[in-house]
Amino acid sequence: MLRFTGEIAGAGTTSGVRLVVGRWRESPFGAFADVMLQDATGHRTLLAPTDEVAEFVSATYVFDEVVVGPVVAEVGSGGWRVRAADLLDVALEVGGRMPLGWVLRIPPARLATSPLWAAALDPVARVVLRGVRTRGSAAGGRSEWYGAVDQHRVAGLRGTWRGSDLGALAPVDPPCSFGFSSTPTTPSVTSVTTTIRL
Template identity: 45%
Template sequence: MNSTARHRFDGYILGVGTPCGRRFVVGCWQRSPFGAFADIMVAHPDGARELIAPNEEIGAYVCETYQFDQVTLSDVHVARTSSKWVIATDRSRLSATFGRRRLLGYPLRLVRGPLIHPVTARLSNPLARRLVEGVQTHGSAGHGAHEYYVAQDLRRVATLSGSWEGEPIGVLAPVTPAPQFGFSSTPQIPSLTRVTTFIDRPGA
């Protein structure tokens, strides 16, 4: 009988777009099998998908779950307050401020304690697909693995500024088209999601 290992990640996902078509999905994980870390998934205007990861171990792990054309190793620093994030790497600097809670964020704040469980993600998946275009809460993570997203809050991103490789990124824009990193996408409306992710992997 094959064994299955369950890995849990607690933190936040920030999804933003830019006028040129570059889209950023920043994961800031406070608890994970690797400790606290942050990474960035970048969908470039030409369709190329890049992962910026803090080390080879995390880069390899993420690439087993999501699809990328390039992996770049770089420290990812996230300075967080309740109203603003500043994200810095060797090639980029992003500053995002947050607005009011999105309407869906209010019921999500009731998801606490035993409700933070893969069963919640599985049961809520049909509703999530209807309410937020492109978003799924349960699906295949490849190689026989399954991934579950349990969201606990959802806020709007109010502003975005910064640079990519020395060039200004412009103002905030929708996260379109969908980045296509995996089976689910970040919301099209730029958002900050508090989330717990579970990944079940066979034979681990």
């Protein structure tokens, strides 16, 4: 059972690009950031900082392309600045806590991040949050659980992907198709512990 603790930022854009940025403070690979990106054609790209991370993530999710290079997700007073492999440069403006964020803060963190709790919440997440699941089967016969403890709104976005402007912030619609779950349709930053059973 491998645990990754940090934040996941999910956002769509008017160009059709949808991105999921993981900023992991604690993991079997130490602290790192990675980006899963799906463009308007459906092409799925993983941007990973090391070969080791790329191998693990691409064995857990499905991509059409894997790029290894520096990935930095810096958090400042106004939000996130994400730069990856000289291909992606995006700034995310992070706003206040969402109503769901207040609800997620109610259970003790130890309970909220446990696989049993994530499994219990999965039927609710499927109904309330389109495209979102909190447990499921990943690639390679792996199982995965998402235990969320907070959520903030992404209020704005600007940046480029492969030299083209991403446009303005938009819902994550259609949902991303890297695995069994997408991020919420409403752009957000979710504090989460992801547990993966090999």
